[in-house]
Amino acid sequence: MSKIDDVRVNLGERSYTVRVGPGLIDRAGAEIAPLLRRPRVAVVTEETVAAAQLARFRAGLEAGGVAMEALILPPGEGTKSWRYLEQVVEWLIAQKVERGDMVVALGGGVIGDLVGFAAAVLRRGVRFVQVPTSLLAQVDSSVGGKTGINSPLGKNLVGAFHQPSLVLCDIDALDTLPGRDFLAGYGEVVKYGLLGDAAFFQWLEGNAPAMAAGDKALRQEAVRHAVRMKADLVERDETEQGDRALLNLGHTFGHALEAATGYSDRLLHGEGVAIGCLLAFDLSAKLGLCSQEAPERVAEHLARMGMKRKLSDIPGALPGREGLIALMAQDKKVQDGAMRFILARGIGESFVTGDVPRAALERLLDEALV
Numbered sequence: 001m002s003k004i005d006d007v008r009v010n011l012g013e014r015s016y017t018v019r020v021g022p023g024l025i026d027r028a029g030a031e032i033a034p035l036l037r038r039p040r041v042a043v044v045t046e047e048t049v050a051a052a053q054l055a056r057f058r059a060g061l062e063a064g065g066v067a068m069e070a071l072i073l074p075p076g077e078g079t080k081s082w083r084y085l086e087q088v089v090e091w092l093i094a095q096k097v098e099r100g101d102m103v104v105a106l107g108g109g110v111i112g113d114l115v116g117f118a119a120a121v122l123r124r125g126v127r128f129v130q131v132p133t134s135l136l137a138q139v140d141s142s143v144g145g146k147t148g149i150n151s152p153l154g155k156n157l158v159g160a161f162h163q164p165s166l167v168l169c170d171i172d173a174l175d176t177l178p179g180r181d182f183l184a185g186y187g188e189v190v191k192y193g194l195l196g197d198a199a200f201f202q203w204l205e206g207n208a209p210a211m212a213a214g215d216k217a218l219r220q221e222a223v224r225h226a227v228r229m230k231a232d233l234v235e236r237d238e239t240e241q242g243d244r245a246l247l248n249l250g251h252t253f254g255h256a257l258e259a260a261t262g263y264s265d266r267l268l269h270g271e272g273v274a275i276g277c278l279l280a281f282d283l284s285a286k287l288g289l290c291s292q293e294a295p296e297r298v299a300e301h302l303a304r305m306g307m308k309r310k311l312s313d314i315p316g317a318l319p320g321r322e323g324l325i326a327l328m329a330q331d332k333k334v335q336d337g338a339m340r341f342i343l344a345r346g347i348g349e350s351f352v353t354g355d356v357p358r359a360a361l362e363r364l365l366d367e368a369l370v
Contacts, residue, residue, distance in 0.1 A: 005224040009143065009231045011238060014163040018143055018231070020224045022216065024170035025057050025131065029064015032129055035165055036066065037100040041129075042092055043070040044115045045106040046079065049133050052176040057106055057131070068104075069095055073111070077263035080110050080149045082158075088118040092126075099123050102165065108134035108181075109141035109269060113159070116147030120162035130164045133173040135185025135219075136270045139192070139226035140247075142167050144234040150263060154330035155255040161239055169227070171220045182212060183307050184270030187250075187277070192226045194277055194298065195249045198348030200225055205301055212305065245352045249342040250276030256327035257311075260319050271308045278302065278309050283356070283364050284343040294347055311368045321365040 004021035024031060032041065041061065045054055050072045061068050071091045073079050097103060103126055105115035112130050119128035132142035148159020174182065186208065193201025211218040230247065237244035254272030261267040281295035302309040311318060328339055338354045345351065
């Protein structure tokens with residue numbers, strides 16, 4: 001078997017391992033069977049992932065003596081909703097999933113968040129395994145136990161912290177991603193360098209083009225590094241009372257843009273994060289927190305990767321400045337009615353603050369909306 005990297009997330013009784021490497025879906029049965037009280041799992045996935053991975057996953061389970069039933073949902077951010085949460089929970093009940101059984105989320109961030117939340121509320125909590133098939137899910141949403149759905153008023157406003165029992169990041173699954181989806185996921189990868197690891201950002205500047213072109217060794221190293229960074233933050237701050245909030249770099253802007261575009265394919269989550277990261281660095285420079293060189297370097301890297309980086313890169317009309325600020329005010333990080341931002345003193349030096357003058361935010365958005 002090819003080399004597998006194991007990253008341990010140490011949370012006492014809720015500790016688990018994130019396995020990163022090729023071929024993990026093909027040996028899913030051997031990986032998951034030791035966790036099972038009876039040799040069956042309930043798998044929830046979506047149509048695009050099912051076409052690319054479900055037969056392979058079923059074969060991998062069967063090779064390890066594990067049976068499965070599958071529910072296949074529509075793809076897209078709209079699936080992270082009350083409607084589909086109800087469908088998943090009722091299906092799991094119909095499958096007679098017990099507290100000692102295992103639910104599997106096979107898919108990207110939408111499926112991971114939705115299925116994790118369903119597992120959290122079913123019978124007041126059943127165990128689940130994350131099998132993330134997108135780059136975004138592998139480096140971010142599958143690790144750390146954040147689960148949830150969107151409200152029409154904002155993203156991820158309904159949810160629970162519910163840690164998985166195991167995460168299997170199969171690097172081979174990334175081969176089936178469309179180029180746009182890979183780059184959207186890369187928005188979350190580059191975030192890790194920007195928020196706390198300047199050396200990682202520099203490594204990405206040198207290696208990300210080859211990674212996007214398909215270099216599996218580089219992909220595995222990027223995923224491993226990002227997962228290790230996230231695990232360290234989650235271990236220090238599981239329920240996001242302090243340091244873990246740094247992982248939201250770019251998200252205050254990005255989530256508002258996703259709401260503004262109706263959670264549609266006009267803007268993928270990772271694209272919103274990339275645009276949001278650059279806006280956060282632009283705002284930091286405007287406030288005199290970092291040099292103008294920092295946002296210029298971020299913009300140059302995003303441009304080199306062929307990524308969305310400006311509001312004008314988003315197709316269709318956007319709300320004006322006040323509309324965007326109203327959407328930002330729905331962010332789940334709001335405290336005592338005040339918006340909180342992740343800003344930067346430089347690349348790899350992010351911090352959380354509620355001290356952003358309204359005038360500076362207005363000026364930033366006025367310039368960005370031109």
